[in-house]
């Protein structure tokens with residue numbers, strides 16, 4: 001998830017070492033918070049008389065042409081290095097086994113070095129996961145200089161169904177030598193949406209999407225948004241750690257920047273009532289998934305916890321527990337399926353309630 005300015009080295013090996021540094025840093029502590037997602041302010045109303053058996057509860061959904069076992073996408077994280085190929089292989093296997101969507105990390109390395117070995121570090125996801133949606137990935141800073149044909153190449157060469165473009169302005173500002181010229185992105189997105197052969201997803205990386213931004217992008221034809229709000233992996237915090245190592249940090253205060261994930265879901269749904277809204281950023285449990293969907297999301301996405309679980313050989317257990325607890329929450333609200341979960345009554349409390357009122361938003365089910 002990196003962009004470079006002319007000040008920054010552009011050799012592929014530099015990109016590779018930064019991606020690896022990111023991967024390793026996210027596995028350490030201190031890269032989440034200080035925000036929470038605010039999903040804890042979404043209260044599902046307990047139904048003491050659900051008249052359902054756990055076996056009746058169906059967590060599956062249709063997404064594009066695929067049937068997923070639960071409304072989950074493993075967010076784009078990695079690719080470009082030999083280490084990340086191994087990680088992507090495992091992520092692909094997991095996605096296929098549990099029938100959930102899956103993304104790859106920024107494909108910038110593929111543009112700099114079009115060797116089959118670099119492509120393979122991303123393409124391995126589709127190879128391992130033939131029956132789930134695969135999402136290609138590139139940053140806002142890169143699309144400014146890319147032809148639509150080059151983006152098609154990123155999608156085609158890894159067998160992806162969707163192209164995700166990540167917006168990460170706060171990260172760019174705090175990042176040593178990040179891209180400080182954030183102009184021209186909207187115009188490029190308009191052209192890409194118009195000409196590329198696959199749906200475009202717009203995602204943040206941990207600061208959330210607002211109603212206004214989603215509204216502007218929906219008008220351009222974007223139909224899929226991952227809000228990636230604050231409360232999970234904090235990329236400002238990660239860039240601060242990288243900056244400290246290099247003796248250069250400006251913007252420590254921005255560690256608390258961003259729209260908490262729950263607020264971003266409501267913002268996005270109000271900006272584009274008919275779009276596919278994915279709740280990403282800090283989603284960690286089956287209960288989080290249930291709350292996000294009852295609040296108005298269609299699916300959720302998760303990045304860091306999946307990586308951590310994979311590294312600890314706990315990924316199967318983690319995903320099984322996720323779906324099990326999602327089922328419990330559904331049964332306890334009397335929701336037989338995800339469509340019914342979207343419609344269950346909720347109470348919104350605390351700062352989330354305040355946010356919704358002050359911003360003039362409504363909870364659209």
Ligand SMILES: Cc1cc2nc3c(=O)[nH]c(=O)nc-3n(C[C@H](O)[C@H](O)[C@H](O)COP(=O)(O)O)c2cc1C
Pocket residue numbers: 001002022023026075076077078104105106137164165166203204205206228231232233280281282283301302303304305307
């Ligand atoms: C190790 C790692 C690498 C990531 N790299 C990318 C990337 O290349 N492109 C991108 O769009 N998002 C990237 N992300 C952001 C995630 O896709 C996600 O939006 C964000 O981490 C919030 O989700 P989480 O709190 O579940 O981790 C990365 C996240 C992690 C943990």
